[in-house]
Amino acid sequence: NAGVTQTPKFQVLKTGQSMTLQCAQDMNHNSMYWYRQDPGMGLRLIYYSASEGTTDKGEVPNGYNVSRLNKREFSLRLESAAPSQTSVYFCASSDPATGRNSPLHFGNGTRLTVT
Amino acid sequence: AQTVTQSQPEMSVQEAETVTLSCTYDTSESDYYLFWYKQPPSRQMILVIRQEAYKQQNATENRFSVNFQKAAKSFSLKISDSQLGDAAMYFCAYRGGGSNYKLTFGKGTLLTVNP
Numbered sequence: 093n094a095g096v097t098q099t100p101k102f103q104v105l106k107t108g109q110s111m112t113l114q115c116a117q118d119m120n121h122n123s124m125y126w127y128r129q130d131p132g133m134g135l136r137l138i139y140y141s142a143s144e145g146t147t148d149k150g151e152v153p154n155g156y157n158v159s160r161l162n163k164r165e166f167s168l169r170l171e172s173a174a175p176s177q178t179s180v181y182f183c184a185s186s187d188p189a190t191g192r193n194s195p196l197h198f199g200n201g202t203r204l205t206v207t
Numbered sequence: 208a209q210t211v212t213q214s215q216p217e218m219s220v221q222e223a224e225t226v227t228l229s230c231t232y233d234t235s236e237s238d239y240y241l242f243w244y245k246q247p248p249s250r251q252m253i254l255v256i257r258q259e260a261y262k263q264q265n266a267t268e269n270r271f272s273v274n275f276q277k278a279a280k281s282f283s284l285k286i287s288d289s290q291l292g293d294a295a296m297y298f299c300a301y302r303g304g305g306s307n308y309k310l311t312f313g314k315g316t317l318l319t320v321n322p
Contacts, residue, residue, distance in 0.1 A: 123308050132216070134298060134314040142307045150309065182252065186308045193240050193259055196310055198252035 094118050098183050098199035105173045105206045113168040113202050115183030123186045124166035125196065126150075126158060128179040135182065141166055142188075173206045180204070209234045211301050213313035220289045221321050227274070228284045228316045230299030240302040241275070241282045242310065247295040255297070258282065286318075294320040 096117045105111055117124065122143045127135040127150075137150030141160040155177060157169045166185075170177060180203050184196040210233045220226035232241070243255040258266045258275050265273050270290075274283045286293055296317050300310040 125309060127312075132314060134211075134213075135310075135312040137309055137311075140307060140309050148307065180250065184252075188308050192238075192302065192304075192308065193257055194308065195242060195254045195257060196252075196308075201250045 096183055096185055096197050096199035098181075098202050100202060101200065103202060103204050105170075105204065107174060107206060109173050109206075110169065110171050111173065111204075112170075113181055113183070113204075114165070115167060115199060116165045117183075117185040117197070118164065119185060119187065119197065120163070121185035121187045121197070122163070123188055124160065125184045125186075126156075126166070126168045127182045127184065128152065129182060129201070130179050138168065138181075170204075173204075175206045178204060178206045209236075209301050209303055209311050211299055211311055211313035213297075213299055213316050215316045216314070217317045217319070219319040219321060220286070220293075222289055222291060224289055225285060225287045226289055226318065228286075228297050228299075228318065230282045230284070230313055232280050232282065232299075232301050234280065234301065234303060236303045238304050241273075242300040242302070243271070243273070243282075243284045244298045244300060244312075245293075245295045246298065246315075247292075252298075256284065289320050291320050291322060294318055 125140040126138040139158040183199040245253045299313040
């Protein structure tokens with residue numbers, strides 16, 4: 093059981109380039125999330141999708157777009173990368189059907205560097 | 208918006224000793240859920256323990272236990288018989304009510320275990 097799979101694991105971009113981070117989960121979870129992790133800042137929510145067909149902004153959405161392609165997949169796009177977007181990005185999923193104490197299941201992260 | 212505060216950026220403990228990591232949160236909600244996650248150097252996010260606010264009994268998972276003080280809005284993590292493998296970044300997280308299941312994270316505490 094793969095859980096939450098993120099690709100790529102590492103990426104280096106030049107300022108102004110675009111890219112899409114891919115995320116897929118095989119746990120049949122309804123909710124999916126994108127977080128970024130920066131030193132000393134913890135994890136901050138970028139966007140989330142409570143269910144297929146819906147997306148909402150989190151705490152730090154500027155500079156990002158998302159697509160909930162289907163129940164399994166939730167992608168994060170950087171249209172014009174900036175050095176401030178250098179970070180580790182985590183995708184996560186959860187199953188609300190199991191209750192409000194259901195944990196988030198995380199992928200292994202993507203380390204993105206923008207030069 | 209809810210905030211989660213981890214006041215100890217770094218902590219250290221001797222192997223086999225006990226250590227307590229602090230977490231406080233700010234909320235006006237009465238129904239919420241609290242989590243501790245561990246992030247070892249591998250970058251993987253691992254659920255350690257969770258607590259429902261409506262439960263008075265503190266959660267325990269083997270060597271990990273919490274001290275949940277609802278009135279004080281405090282949710283500390285106690286690690287007993289510390290092991291080298293416990294060395295990691297620890298994040299406290301909060302989930303409130305509403306239709307989404309997002310977690311709000313603290314900034315983390317880096318735990319070092321000395322042999």
